[in-house]
Amino acid sequence: MGKRILMKGNEAVVHGAIAAQCRAFFGYPITPQNEVPEYMSKCMPEVGGVFLQAESEIAAINMVYGAACVGVRAMTSSSSPGISLKMEGISYIAGAQLPCVIVNVQRGGPGLGNIAPAQSDYFQAVKGGGHGDYKLLTIAPWSVQEMFEHAALAFDLADRYRNPAMILSDAIVGQMLEPIEIPDCVDTDIPAKPWATTGASGRSRNILTSLYIVPEDLERINLKIQAKYAAASLREVRYQEFDVEDADLVLVAYGSTARICRTSMTMARKKGLKVGLFRPISLFPFPSARLAELARLGKQFLTVEMSAGQMVEDVRLAVNGVSTVDFYGRLGGMVPGPVEILDQAGLSLERMHPKSYTVGARFGMVGSGE
Amino acid sequence: MEKVFTRPKTLSDVQMAYCAGCTHGIAHRLVAEVIDELGVRENTVGVCPVGCSVFLYEYFECDTIEAAHGRAPAVATGVKRCLPDRVVFTYQGDGDLAAIGTAEIVHAASRGENISVMFINNAIYGMTGGQMAPTTMLGQESTTTPGGRDHARAGYPMRVCELLSPLEGVAYAARVSLTSPANVAKAKRAIKTAFQNQLDGKGLSIVEMLSTCPTQWGVSPLDAFRHVDEVMTAYYPLGVYKDVNG
Amino acid sequence: MHEEVIMSGTGGQGIMIMGQILAHAAMTEGRHVVWFPSYGPEARGGTADCTVIVSTDEIGSPISAHPDTLVGMHQFLFNRYQPIVKIGGRLIVNTSLIDPATVRTDCDVVMVPANVLAEEIGNVRAANMVMLGVYVASTGVVSVESVLASLPEVFPSHRHKLIPLNESALRKGAELVRG
Numbered sequence: 016m017g018k019r020i021l022m023k024g025n026e027a028v029v030h031g032a033i034a035a036q037c038r039a040f041f042g043y044p045i046t047p048q049n050e051v052p053e054y055m056s057k058c059m060p061e062v063g064g065v066f067l068q069a070e071s072e073i074a075a076i077n078m079v080y081g082a083a084c085v086g087v088r089a090m091t092s093s094s095s096p097g098i099s100l101k102m103e104g105i106s107y108i109a110g111a112q113l114p115c116v117i118v119n120v121q122r123g124g125p126g127l128g129n130i131a132p133a134q135s136d137y138f139q140a141v142k143g144g145g146h147g148d149y150k151l152l153t154i155a156p157w158s159v160q161e162m163f164e165h166a167a168l169a170f171d172l173a174d175r176y177r178n179p180a181m182i183l184s185d186a187i188v189g190q191m192l193e194p195i196e197i198p199d200c201v202d203t204d205i206p207a208k209p210w211a212t213t214g215a216s217g218r219s220r221n222i223l224t225s226l227y228i229v230p231e232d233l234e235r236i237n238l239k240i241q242a243k244y245a246a247a248s249l250r251e252v253r254y255q256e257f258d259v260e261d262a263d264l265v266l267v268a269y270g271s272t273a274r275i276c277r278t279s280m281t282m283a284r285k286k287g288l289k290v291g292l293f294r295p296i297s298l299f300p301f302p303s304a305r306l307a308e309l310a311r312l313g314k315q316f317l318t319v320e321m322s323a324g325q326m327v328e329d330v331r332l333a334v335n336g337v338s339t340v341d342f343y344g345r346l347g348g349m350v351p352g353p354v355e356i357l358d359q360a361g362l363s364l365e366r367m368h369p370k371s372y373t374v375g376a377r378f379g380m381v382g383s384g385e
Numbered sequence: 386m387e388k389v390f391t392r393p394k395t396l397s398d399v400q401m402a403y404c405a406g407c408t409h410g411i412a413h414r415l416v417a418e419v420i421d422e423l424g425v426r427e428n429t430v431g432v433c434p435v436g437c438s439v440f441l442y443e444y445f446e447c448d449t450i451e452a453a454h455g456r457a458p459a460v461a462t463g464v465k466r467c468l469p470d471r472v473v474f475t476y477q478g479d480g481d482l483a484a485i486g487t488a489e490i491v492h493a494a495s496r497g498e499n500i501s502v503m504f505i506n507n508a509i510y511g512m513t514g515g516q517m518a519p520t521t522m523l524g525q526e527s528t529t530t531p532g533g534r535d536h537a538r539a540g541y542p543m544r545v546c547e548l549l550s551p552l553e554g555v556a557y558a559a560r561v562s563l564t565s566p567a568n569v570a571k572a573k574r575a576i577k578t579a580f581q582n583q584l585d586g587k588g589l590s591i592v593e594m595l596s597t598c599p600t601q602w603g604v605s606p607l608d609a610f611r612h613v614d615e616v617m618t619a620y621y622p623l624g625v626y627k628d629v630n631g
Numbered sequence: 632m633h634e635e636v637i638m639s640g641t642g643g644q645g646i647m648i649m650g651q652i653l654a655h656a657a658m659t660e661g662r663h664v665v666w667f668p669s670y671g672p673e674a675r676g677g678t679a680d681c682t683v684i685v686s687t688d689e690i691g692s693p694i695s696a697h698p699d700t701l702v703g704m705h706q707f708l709f710n711r712y713q714p715i716v717k718i719g720g721r722l723i724v725n726t727s728l729i730d731p732a733t734v735r736t737d738c739d740v741v742m743v744p745a746n747v748l749a750e751e752i753g754n755v756r757a758a759n760m761v762m763l764g765v766y767v768a769s770t771g772v773v774s775v776e777s778v779l780a781s782l783p784e785v786f787p788s789h790r791h792k793l794i795p796l797n798e799s800a801l802r803k804g805a806e807l808v809r810g
Contacts, residue, residue, distance in 0.1 A: 276691075
């Protein structure tokens, strides 16, 4: 491993992408992801790659489409409102079955919203977002180190399934500085791309399109795409667990919220509350099977998000009524604090296990001197 | 016996699905002939539009990409920036290039993307059923301008060559028509210049082809050709608007 | 050891770089550390604050709901953050821009006329480094030496000519605590 370097998440994802042989980046300025195109503009030329500041988010994703068509690992990044604008292009890329990576450094919405951290683009990311039956292979880093590592993971997933992959970050993970270790080389798997439209030299022509005017043909393509998602659901589920074995209540959270929950969990344990943490890393495919298993083992859940309740729907689908799934969310760029989540965990435990937990009072520390 | 006329290698051996009297077929053939003559077929990537020529990729025997409506210049930018030694062209209609894709063409032109843009201006949305295009003539009937296009309600027709030629990144902008053998010959020279400019690294070249749509104009093919010569050419004068070659 | 500090002021006061220098120094001392910024939409004159968490353990939440210390460079955000500081926590107050009468009394309070002290050494813009010197010397989170060594690493190279001024400001702040 190399030496420790203090770096922002937005810078780490650039270094991770370049280490993973990303050689084309197209983007448009929007806070809080501006460091991504800024670092790219500096780093891409150093490796002979393409950097271009596009005239719009729409142009940027379509430039990614063009670069992906010729077999180059291509990336764009934006933040919530910009990702909405890219949705047309993302649908076309999924329809034409092309690999690319999209980074969303989520901010508050809807509309112009604000530039504070949020997780309210979960549905847009994991359910598709644009028109048609497609999904994005979505992963959620919770540290600067993972912003680096997930770049290679996202490109590998995108290439493996010929489908756009999304790194669903937020203003906390993108903006925070942490020491990271950059390895000397990054393991990444770039398959041959005989389908690329690089010029029909010595072979028959290649056509890349999402247009299939005959419904039978389009249904066949859709089934092929769905089969890829089924395969990914078997192979690409990623999650992390903390102290779930003996837990009465399992917090479920991703990205920066999972970081905060981890602190809440530590506080809870110190108070003798049996709280664990389940952190989905892949949001699509979602770790449904493991959550279902935990539910069968009698675990109860509290999902925490910076949204009005989006991932919680997937948690409830996974748990399927076998146990209780509570929800706590903050909206509009508000970040739940560790104590706030601890309070909610206490309330959930009281309700779910009235005999074991009669904690009664809230655990709030404000003014308590703790 | 000597064979004196044949299908260009760059055109596929399939029947085109264009209406009688539509000039897309002529335009396709001219582009294919130029690609053949320059010997770049195996090195060419075409970017197709959304509109009547959406199936261009069925007709061209080179690598092709189907872009979203209006986004062809952005897709072409992505291709060309990654593979600067390939020949990249877009083929776009008036709705695609001059309405929904205005930002993409203006900025590709402004950046001087080294690509060739084939622009078909037939003053109507053909595929979707004859709605007003940005280039629809004043007074022209369309399914969304009943009684004819009125500038007070629907604005003025857009002159694309005149709009783009002042941009620094534009190497070549020419308007041609396809209504006579002489005009077709001039059109082919313009298309060849547009491709040659790309091979010479000169920047963005655009050839606007005044075209016909007898079906949506509701006239006979012959009257459609006459309409181009007499009405459209008066508002959209033919000629070279910019040529960095002097 | 686990220390959470919020540094707050207005855009242009060098709030972000104060935190970044602390974070870098903590990293060189082998600590776990997270720095997180928040600012208003204005590039200058708006609100600016950052959170730094330094710990011997892996850090969970990068956001501090109840910081151990607040470094206040300006009245506006000081008023916002002061109520969330832990009782018995530490307030380091720039009295050049914050009214001492508004400061909580249930915390350890260090009053620093940072702008005045920075002007004495030649540039009011070094007030942030005076405050950082006070912070480091009064908490001992990292050594003053690590902070000094971090300056050339954190300042972009075109700002390296400002390092001597910033060093003096840091030392001045640290000496204020040590007396």
